[in-house]
Amino acid sequence: GYLDDQFVQLEELQDHANPNFVEEVVALFYKDSSRLLLNIDQALEKKPLEFTKLDGYMHQFKGSSSSIGAKKVKAECTLFRDYCRAGNAEGCMRTFQQLKKEYATLRKKLEAYFQ
Amino acid sequence: MTEEERIEEPRDQFPVGMRVLAVDDDPTCLTVLATLLRQCQYHVTTTSQAIMALKLLRENRDKFDLVISDVHMPDMDGFKLLEHVGLEMDLPVIMLSAYGDTKLVMKGITHGACDYLLKPVRIEELKNIWQHVVRRKKIDPKDHNNFESKDKHHTANGGGQGATSAGHPDQNVRLNKKCKDQDDDDEDEERDETDHDNDDPSTQKKPRVVWSVELHRKFVAAVNQLGIDKAVPKRILELMNVEKLTRENKYRLYLKRISSVANQQANMAAAFGAADFSSLRMGALSGYGNLRTLAGPRQFQSPSFLSFPSSGVHSRLNSSSLNMQGLSSSRMIQLGNIQSLTNPVTDPCKLQQPAVVAGSQSGNILQGMPTSLELDQLQHGKGVACIGELSTAINVPKALAVPSGFPDMKVNVGGLDNALVGFSKNSLMLRGHPQGSQGTGGATGNSFVVGASLGSDFSPQFPNHDRCKNNWQSAQSPVFSTSSLPSNDHQKCATLGPSDMRNNDSATAAHIVNNISNLPCMDAVASHMLDQIGDFQCQEAPICSSGIPNIEDIPKQTWEQDFSNRSELICGTNSLASPHNVMGPLGQSFNSNNTMFSNNMELNMIGQSNCDDPLPMQPHWAQKSALEPILDSRQGYPVAQRKVQENISNSISSIEDFMAPMVKQKHEDTTFMDGDFGCDFYSLRTCS
Numbered sequence: 001g002y003l004d005d006q007f008v009q010l011e012e013l014q015d016h017a018n019p020n021f022v023e024e025v026v027a028l029f030y031k032d033s034s035r036l037l038l039n040i041d042q043a044l045e046k047k048p049l050e051f052t053k054l055d056g057y058m059h060q061f062k063g064s065s066s067s068i069g070a071k072k073v074k075a076e077c078t079l080f081r082d083y084c085r086a087g088n089a090e091g092c093m094r095t096f097q098q099l100k101k102e103y104a105t106l107r108k109k110l111e112a113y114f115q
Numbered sequence: 116m117t118e119e120e121r122i123e124e125p126r127d128q129f130p131v132g133m134r135v136l137a138v139d140d141d142p143t144c145l146t147v148l149a150t151l152l153r154q155c156q157y158h159v160t161t162t163s164q165a166i167m168a169l170k171l172l173r174e175n176r177d178k179f180d181l182v183i184s185d186v187h188m189p190d191m192d193g194f195k196l197l198e199h200v201g202l203e204m205d206l207p208v209i210m211l212s213a214y215g216d217t218k219l220v221m222k223g224i225t226h227g228a229c230d231y232l233l234k235p236v237r238i239e240e241l242k243n244i245w246q247h248v249v250r251r252k253k254i255d256p257k258d259h260n261n262f263e264s265k266d267k268h269h270t271a272n273g274g275g276q277g278a279t280s281a282g283h284p285d286q287n288v289r290l291n292k293k294c295k296d297q298d299d300d301d302e303d304e305e306r307d308e309t310d311h312d313n314d315d316p317s318t319q320k321k322p323r324v325v326w327s328v329e330l331h332r333k334f335v336a337a338v339n340q341l342g343i344d345k346a347v348p349k350r351i352l353e354l355m356n357v358e359k360l361t362r363e364n365k366y367r368l369y370l371k372r373i374s375s376v377a378n379q380q381a382n383m384a385a386a387f388g389a390a391d392f393s394s395l396r397m398g399a400l401s402g403y404g405n406l407r408t409l410a411g412p413r414q415f416q417s418p419s420f421l422s423f424p425s426s427g428v429h430s431r432l433n434s435s436s437l438n439m440q441g442l443s444s445s446r447m448i449q450l451g452n453i454q455s456l457t458n459p460v461t462d463p464c465k466l467q468q469p470a471v472v473a474g475s476q477s478g479n480i481l482q483g484m485p486t487s488l489e490l491d492q493l494q495h496g497k498g499v500a501c502i503g504e505l506s507t508a509i510n511v512p513k514a515l516a517v518p519s520g521f522p523d524m525k526v527n528v529g530g531l532d533n534a535l536v537g538f539s540k541n542s543l544m545l546r547g548h549p550q551g552s553q554g555t556g557g558a559t560g561n562s563f564v565v566g567a568s569l570g571s572d573f574s575p576q577f578p579n580h581d582r583c584k585n586n587w588q589s590a591q592s593p594v595f596s597t598s599s600l601p602s603n604d605h606q607k608c609a610t611l612g613p614s615d616m617r618n619n620d621s622a623t624a625a626h627i628v629n630n631i632s633n634l635p636c637m638d639a640v641a642s643h644m645l646d647q648i649g650d651f652q653c654q655e656a657p658i659c660s661s662g663i664p665n666i667e668d669i670p671k672q673t674w675e676q677d678f679s680n681r682s683e684l685i686c687g688t689n690s691l692a693s694p695h696n697v698m699g700p701l702g703q704s705f706n707s708n709n710t711m712f713s714n715n716m717e718l719n720m721i722g723q724s725n726c727d728d729p730l731p732m733q734p735h736w737a738q739k740s741a742l743e744p745i746l747d748s749r750q751g752y753p754v755a756q757r758k759v760q761e762n763i764s765n766s767i768s769s770i771e772d773f774m775a776p777m778v779k780q781k782h783e784d785t786t787f788m789d790g791d792f793g794c795d796f797y798s799l800r801t802c803s
Contacts, residue, residue, distance in 0.1 A: 006235045006237075009151075009237065009238060010147065013150050013151065013154055013238075018150065021150060024146070025143060025146055025147055025150075028142050028143045028146055029143040031142075032141065032142050032143050033143075056187070059187050059213055059214065060140070060141055060187065062213045062234075063141050063143075063144050063185075063187075063212075063213040063234045064141050064143040064144060066213060066234050066235040067141070067143050067144045067147045067148075067234060067235045067236075068143060068147070069235065
């Protein structure tokens with residue numbers, strides 16, 4: 001699936017006191033991550049690539065996505081980081097594209113979920 | 116609602132309502148975290164900026180029980196925040212991160228975090244975080260009496276410490292890790308208690324506060340913050356939060372010593388206790404540590420010390436300011452005691468006192484002594500205590516005596532009275548546990564230098580040195596701990612600190628400086644010490660086991676090559692006797708010192724052939740001379756520092772130098788060398 005236990009946990013947190021908790025969190029995630037993704041995109045355009053910076057962005061992104069339980073996205077993040085560490089620009093780019101795809105997919109699904 | 120109420124009560128409702136401050140730049144995570152925490156029925160406050168978090172915490176320390184912080188944050192590094200919290204508020208801090216590399220986790224621990232969680236955080240994990248708060252609190256109540264508990268806390272084990280050795284400063288709490296945040300608990304207690312408290316802590320097990328660099332840094336920072344004048348151990352401790360270990364450790368030890376030793380010491384202790392103890396304790400501890408290290412790590416401790424002290428003591432005391440002697444003897448005794456590490460220091464202290472008193476009068480000498488004592492003392496505070504005691508009695512060198520904190524020793528140095536205090540402080544600083552000082556030289560950097568404050572002559576600084584030295588090893592002289600200096604008068608330290616130190620070891624100085632910087636007062640001294648140490652090149656070495664325990668640590672410092680030999684100086688500690696020479700001759704050419712050292716070296720010298728260097732030291736000594744002035748100012752710390760530097764090689768010479776300067780500057784190294792030399796060198800060593 002696209003989401004892991006974390007998401008389930010989030011759902012559990014939702015209760016009468018927090019009826020829209022999950023939705024709120026997800027919305028927050030998207031807002032924050034769009035910004036991040038943009039940053040990464042821009043960074044990826046710079047040549048040569050600044051791996052450290054990219055790594056930093058990815059760290060954040062990974063943190064967020066794991067908080068909502070976005071499993072696949074998180075996996076891509078890890079991969080991306082590995083490439084960064086290795087200094088593999090090509091790998092980074094590729095992974096990032098993949099990541100964006102996953103991200104978009106997830107978003108769509110979640111939107112549907114919340115409807 | 117009830118949170119407040121809860122707080123008042125013994126928290127019977129705990130952990131419900133525990134107040135948590137959550138810090139994370141990622142809003143998603145922060146929200147999730149906050150929600151999870153609320154689910155656990157904690158009271159949550161969130162902020163996405165570390166700076167804001169600190170502000171909140173500073174506004175009211177009691178507003179929060181626990182802090183959870185992300186590692187990776189834009190405005191401030193999570194670890195930095197962690198340190199601050201630990202230092203200032205002594206609150207348990209949990210780190211949070213998406214990455215769980217061993218290295219990162221380790222880093223968290225060394226900075227004092229009491230736990231490290233991985234993102235995404237699960238609620239089960241959060242359900243248990245309250246244990247950290249409880250653990251800490253536990254120690255507190257005990258600590259109040261025992262300070263030590265606090266120290267213990269440092270290690271976040273708080274509980275472990277619990278032994279609270281009752282305020283044993285020794286509690287050092289395994290400061291090794293310097294749970295800074297935890298430590299503070301103890302410190303808060305403020306050992307001020309007049310030393311007496313510690314009585315037993317020393318025995319308890321004083322967790323020897325490892326005068327880690329961190330501590331030192333804290334110490335220095337604290338000292339700085341407090342200002343040399345106010346660098347009361349207590350305060351320093353507070354600032355250091357983490358430092359828990361310090362005051363108590365050293366102080367306690369010191370106290371113990373003092374009480375045991377005699378009223379004198381008590382007086383001193385009291386005096387010192389307040390200020391010095393912190394320092395001393397630290398220093399003492401450090402000193403002790405230093406001494407120890409000098410002594411040849413433990414060589415002295417047991418019999419070595421005894422022997423050493425006598426020799427060192429004798430030799431030095433005679434010439435050196437007596438203080439040393441007094442100290443030396445006492446120290447030695449202490450040293451001997453230190454062996455037991457446990458509080459024997461106190462004994463030595465006592466011994467010292469008498470001896471020290473005699474010798475310490477000059478105070479300076481004591482410095483040297485303390486170091487040795489400290490070395491032994493590593494006991495931590497004990498030495499310091501002793502030294503401290505001595506200091507008061509003698510010059511405070513006792514403080515130096517406290518070898519544990521050697522800082523006490525420092526005190527011995529020179530004017531030990533205060534110097535010791537300074538040392539004490541130093542000791543405290545040194546806290547680094549001289550025991551460990553061997554390497555750490557008793558955190559020596561700290562106290563010793565600080566110790567100087569007392570007698571300023573002393574090398575109290577030296578204690579710091581020791582501490583520093585000790586730390587040098589670890590941190591390299593964080594000890595310089597300004598702590599010692601801060602309170603006491605750092606007089607010396609302040610002045611000396613930087614100048615003296617400088618000379619010695621730039622390298623060391625660096626360390627020392629580090630340490631010193633920590634200690635506001637000490638800083639100056641420390642710096643001097645550093646310089647000195649640099650000069651000393653802390654020969655790290657071998658610090659002549661003689662006492663320069665600390666110095667050994669310093670070896671790191673590459674104190675100027677000469678010092679390299681210095682380690683031998685430690686041997687020189689024996690030469691400490693020679694330090695006497697130093698006292699006068701400081702400027703003179705350390706040669707005399709060297710010779711002295713040689714003498715000493717022989718004495719204790721563990722055979723430190725290394726001491727040989729001392730002779731070479733002479734050139735250093737010249738530097739030392741520079742240092743010396745510092746030393747004096749440092750209170751001996753510089754001397755101590757130098758000593759440390761010399762530690763090893765020149766230590767002896769330095770001691771001599773110290774002796775002279777100790778009085779004046781603190782030859783620290785040299786002067787200390789006399790008695791302290793062991794210690795100082797220690798410090799130096801440590802510095803090195």
